[in-house]
Amino acid sequence: MVEKLRPELIKQSLNPKIIGSNIVIVDKVSSTQDFVFQNLNRLEKGTVVIALIQEKGRGRLGRLWYSPPDVGIYMSILFPDIQIPERNSQISLLTSLTLAKLLTEKYHLDAKIRWPNDVIVDSYKIGGILVEQKENVVVVGIGVNVNNNVSQLPEGASSLYLVTGKIHDRNIVIARFLKEYDFSILQWKKEGFNYIRRLWLQYSSLKGQLVKAEVDSHFVEGIAEDLDDDCSLIIRNSHGYLLKIHVSNVIRVR
Numbered sequence: 001m002v003e004k005l006r007p008e009l010i011k012q013s014l015n016p017k018i019i020g021s022n023i024v025i026v027d028k029v030s031s032t033q034d035f036v037f038q039n040l041n042r043l044e045k046g047t048v049v050i051a052l053i054q055e056k057g058r059g060r061l062g063r064l065w066y067s068p069p070d071v072g073i074y075m076s077i078l079f080p081d082i083q084i085p086e087r088n089s090q091i092s093l094l095t096s097l098t099l100a101k102l103l104t105e106k107y108h109l110d111a112k113i114r115w116p117n118d119v120i121v122d123s124y125k126i127g128g129i130l131v132e133q134k135e136n137v138v139v140v141g142i143g144v145n146v147n148n149n150v151s152q153l154p155e156g157a158s159s160l161y162l163v164t165g166k167i168h169d170r171n172i173v174i175a176r177f178l179k180e181y182d183f184s185i186l187q188w189k190k191e192g193f194n195y196i197r198r199l200w201l202q203y204s205s206l207k208g209q210l211v212k213a214e215v216d217s218h219f220v221e222g223i224a225e226d227l228d229d230d231c232s233l234i235i236r237n238s239h240g241y242l243l244k245i246h247v248s249n250v251i252r253v254r
Contacts, residue, residue, distance in 0.1 A: 002070040005050060009171040010178070018080055018185045019046040020178045028053040032076035033132055036139045045080045048178065057143060059128045060117060065143045068152040071159070073144040073170055073177075078137070082189060088138060089231040089247055090188070090196055092117050092131040095140055097199040098184040099127050102177055104203070109163060112205035115224075115233050116247040119144075120205060124158035142177070146170050193229040200227050211235055213245050220245065 007023040014020050022044055029035045029051045036049050043049070054074040057065035067074050084090060099119045103111035103126070114120045119127035130141035145159035147167050153159060160168050187195045201207060206224040211233070213220050220243060222235030232244040 003169050003171060005052065005170060005174075010175045013175050014179055014182070016046070016178070016182055018182050019077055020048055020182060022047040024049045026051050028055065030054075030056045031058055031141075032074055033058070033130065033139055033141045036076045036078050037132075037134060037137070040078070040137060043078050045078055047078045048075060049077075050075045050174065059130055059143070065128060065130075066152070066154050066157070067143070068148060071145075071147040071149075071152060071161075073142065073146055073174060075142045075144075075174065077140045077142070077181075079140050080185075081136075082185070084188070084192060086193070086230040088131050088133055089116075090193060090229075091138065091140060092129050092247070093200065093227075093231050094184055094188055094196055095129045095131070095142060095181065096127070097196065097203055098181045099129075099142070099144065099177060100203040101184075101199065102180045103127075103160075106176055107160065107164060111203065113200065113203050114205050116231065121158060121163050123205075124163075125156055126158050126160065126163070144173065144177075146173055196231070197227055197229075206233070215245060 005025050007025055010023055026035060031054055032049050032051045051074045053069045054067035057067040057074055059065045096113050096117045096119050100111040100113050103109045109121050111119060111121050117129040118125050127144040132139050145157060147161045148159035209224055211224045222237040222243060224233060224235050226234040228234055228244055232246045235243050237243055
């Protein structure tokens with residue numbers, strides 16, 4: 001039996017400071033990102049929109065996000081006004097790190113971040129983040145594969161069900177994420193980029209690894225060493241030089 005997504009169940013364990021005071025569940029949308037941008041006049045900052053059916057979910061670079069009904073989390077958040085330098089790139093990484101931290105601490109998984117925004121378990125993608133801005137409005141999209149079986153996933157992806165062997169109540173997964181995300185945003189406001197860097201050093205799948213990145217029309221290669229405050233990846237090439245790879249220029253990393 002498929003559990004029903006219910007705002008009151010999600011909110012009962014929350015004590016929102018930044019996000020989650022208003023939760024909207026919609027039956028069917030092209031994408032939750034589109035829905036938020038189309039309804040800005042009636043949504044307050046910090047509102048969370050969750051779709052039961054998402055027909056044209058998308059990820060970074062316009063890639064398709066598989067959104068089978070009743071098994072995943074398809075969610076967008078109208079992000080609050082927080083003025084921090086390099087805000088959008090930091091929001092994306094903060095969100096993916098929050099999800100990795102949740103999966104590690106609450107579900108006892110070895111979750112990692114595959115820079116710039118994929119959340120992986122055992123090298124398989126389990127979640128993704130999309131940050132979009134129009135004028136001064138920022139919307140954060142979060143997709144999580146929760147109860148998907150193999151036939152409901154693209155190649156290279158996994159789900160919470162497949163890695164734990166258990167069906168999970170999505171109301172609980174959403175509530176846990178929103179509670180953790182609310183805390184993460186508060187810490188980010190206090191500490192700035194240092195909070196993100198500390199989490200990245202803990203949850204990065206690339207730190208200390210040989211990285212080959214497709215940047216525009218060419219490849220660069222080196223050992224991943226650190227992050228810059230614009231969330232660029234810093235690698236050291238075979239000649240010993242440090243190179244910065246900015247997320248906006250990256251097509252893929254392996």
